[in-house]
Amino acid sequence: MDKHSLLVRLFYNDRGGSLLLGLLGVAIVLVPLLNLVVPEGSALHLSTYTVTLLGKYLTYALLALALDLVWGYCGILSLGHGAFFALGGYAMGMYLMRQIGERGVYGNADLPDFMVFLNWQELPWYWLGFDMFWFAMLMVVLVPGILAFVFGWLAFRSRVTGVYLSIMTQALTFALMLAFFRNEMGFGGNNGLTDFKDILGFDLQSDATRAGLFVASALALALGYLLCRYIVDSKFGRVVVAIRDAESRARFIGYRVERFKLGVFVISAVLAGIAGALYVPQVGIINPGEFSPLNSIEMVIWVAVGGRGTLYGAVMGALIVNYGKTYLTGALPEVWLFALGALFVLVTLFLPRGIVGLLNRKRAEA
Numbered sequence: 001m002d003k004h005s006l007l008v009r010l011f012y013n014d015r016g017g018s019l020l021l022g023l024l025g026v027a028i029v030l031v032p033l034l035n036l037v038v039p040e041g042s043a044l045h046l047s048t049y050t051v052t053l054l055g056k057y058l059t060y061a062l063l064a065l066a067l068d069l070v071w072g073y074c075g076i077l078s079l080g081h082g083a084f085f086a087l088g089g090y091a092m093g094m095y096l097m098r099q100i101g102e103r104g105v106y107g108n109a110d111l112p113d114f115m116v117f118l119n120w121q122e123l124p125w126y127w128l129g130f131d132m133f134w135f136a137m138l139m140v141v142l143v144p145g146i147l148a149f150v151f152g153w154l155a156f157r158s159r160v161t162g163v164y165l166s167i168m169t170q171a172l173t174f175a176l177m178l179a180f181f182r183n184e185m186g187f188g189g190n191n192g193l194t195d196f197k198d199i200l201g202f203d204l205q206s207d208a209t210r211a212g213l214f215v216a217s218a219l220a221l222a223l224g225y226l227l228c229r230y231i232v233d234s235k236f237g238r239v240v241v242a243i244r245d246a247e248s249r250a251r252f253i254g255y256r257v258e259r260f261k262l263g264v265f266v267i268s269a270v271l272a273g274i275a276g277a278l279y280v281p282q283v284g285i286i287n288p289g290e291f292s293p294l295n296s297i298e299m300v301i302w303v304a305v306g307g308r309g310t311l312y313g314a315v316m317g318a319l320i321v322n323y324g325k326t327y328l329t330g331a332l333p334e335v336w337l338f339a340l341g342a343l344f345v346l347v348t349l350f351l352p353r354g355i356v357g358l359l360n361r362k363r364a365e366a
Helices: 003-013 015-036 048-071 081-098 113-117 133-157 162-181 207-233 235-245 247-252 257-283 293-306 312-331 336-350 354-365
Strands: none
Touching: 015 048, 015 207, 015 312, 048 081, 048 207, 048 257, 048 293, 048 312, 081 133, 081 162, 081 257, 081 293, 133 162, 133 257, 162 293, 207 235, 207 257, 207 312, 235 247, 235 257, 247 257, 293 312, 293 336, 293 354, 312 336, 312 354
């Protein structure tokens, strides 16, 4: 496929993706205007709380997109993508903590409050450099990417597949959760990192900063979608799909299956890390709970509900499920987990291709 035909595929033949990108473009313009320009008394005004909530949903959508890339197109059911999301979030949180300086409770310019409370005498070596934004952003990409590379190289080289690989990814995120809960690790222990003040000199509590973070999340999701669509429509992507459908045959005809699986796994982990980095300044906290295996399982449900192997379906599933979670946890908090489990069972039984599959079937029948 030449570059021209690939662009045609990206912008003209991918109806769902084109609609997604169009809606993101409208949201990038409309949401800040309704929040910053329209007066608070107006029915059209969008509260800062809503803007923050929408921004959080978009980071989840980018995370679902990353998971769909490996599960929907490569057949790797990862139950540990919460680890990459959390590591990206911690990298951003460490930068934000270094920006607090003397404004902390203990007024220490070098040490975060939790380190002063625990009687740490100096900043650990792995916190050095996080006072610089560019270094923190580099770590957002490198830390999840390197972890995915090492884990994937060992697992794929050993030809671990199926449920065994899923269990290993879940064990990875569980081990990291236990490690980050320990105070001596230097990441805030059970409380994690919080009480952030500003980012790049902009007050995190201001309406304009919140709107800017929403725009950054929308742009990241749009660029992430374009990257994933480019990958799956390329020769590399077609080989990845062939590996998903018939791994032994792909290996027999000469493809280095491990390299393809490793490549797509690392790219997915980096996207998840970026999603985590955008999530943290909007919610104002990152703690070891983000490593919870339950979170990674929930991500799988997002993708399954929207439509595995469609990319835009994963985005749709993340938005729908998280909106439902927000509503139910407020209205009927004791029902939410039962509703989530029932949703997954119903989708598995009656909508194996998710909402997108249902819509495509209705369109074909019309």
